[in-house]
Every structure is written in structure tokens, then in C-alpha cells.
Amino acid sequence: QVQLQESGPGLVKPSQTLSLTCIVSGDSISSGGYYWSWIRQHPGKGLEWIGYISYSGSTYYNPSLKSRVSISVDTSKNQFSLKLNSVTAADTAVYYCASLYSSSRVRYFDYWGQGTLVTVSS
């Protein structure tokens, strides 16, 4: 059973960089067919996909956040990370890491971390 756990500061000041890490356990982050994703949820709102990374480092980001977001992977530590720069109050949200299973016929987010609330405030 794959488990994901987010970690990082719960409070970030405006204009600074939000940094989160997701530790993957129960399987190798290099497992075939998987991409490692970040998804966020503004308070009381729906889900917004931020982006993903493959174990080899290929990334794809939501165009609405692309200019501010960076996702990296550390296979030696079986973890991946999110950086979102120039944050504002609009970036206050619960941030989830999730595994994306992708094949030629199906693509879905099957395992999720518990989520971590990040508040942007001075």
C-alpha cells in the first residue's frame, strides 16, 4: 500500500516561496506508470491540479500556475517537492500530494497524502 505524507511550513509570508515535500512509502517513486502530483484545495472550494513530475524529472504544470511553480524529485529519498513563488493570500489552501497512475487507457489519482494547510499571511 502506497502512502504519501506532505510536510512543510503551515504559514508563509506574502511574496515569499511556498515549499512542500511529499515522502512516498510502500513503493519506489521510480515505479513504472506513475507520476507524482500536487493538487490544492482552497478553503471550502474544489480541487485544482497544480502539476506533476515523473521519476526521471519530466514535469508538466497547470498553465495558470506555470510561471510560479516548480516540482522536483529526489529518487534517493523517495520524495518529491513543490515550490510556489511570489505567493499571495489567494494561494492559501490545503495542498495534497498524490500519485497519478497513467497508462494508454486510464489515468487517475489513486493515492493521496492527508493534505497540509498552507496559509499565506504576514
Added chain:
Amino acid sequence: DIQMTQSPASLSASVGDRVTITCRASQSIFNYLNWYQQKPGKAPKLLIYAASNLQSGVPSRFSGSGSGTDFTLTISSLQPEDFATYYCQQSYSAPLFAFGPGTKVDIK
């Protein structure tokens, strides 16, 4: 961009009721449609993938159907633990992914 809508936005139902939630895509997404359940304070949980495939461990009272632009999630007999918000998610436009706005199911 493919837009996803869900209806209703919320519904009230009783234990034992049959519940149907609809998800519509702005263009055909074939069967690249997944359903998730989210309870308050918890991460979403995958229920159905590829429109009609039940994820392992999910009770058989959940079912999904549809293809193209119109999809449904059905709960055949609502149980107390099913009161939650349900999201559809399209993966046709991968590597770009989008979720529907959600349908909240609460107790009548």
C-alpha cells in the same frame, strides 16, 4: 480547455435512497472520467476510474456509467458513511487535468 460541470451542486437524501450525480464535459472525453469521494477534513478517495471501473476496495453500491460528454455516478442504496462531496475528474486532456466543481450529498 475542457470544462467540467456537475449537477446537482448539492442534494439531500436519506439512508437507503438511490442517488445519481451527473457530470458533463464541454467536449467528448471518451471514457477518461474518474470519480472521487471527499469527506470533511480528508483527502479525496478514488471511487471509479475510466467511467465505469470500480476501484479496488470500493463498495459495489457505487457504480459509474457514461461516455463522451455525459457521465453518472450512482449510489444504489445510500449508507451513512456516504455523506460526502463527490468530484468528477477528466483525464482526456492529459497532461492537463481538471476536476468538476463537486456535488455535496448530505442528510435529509
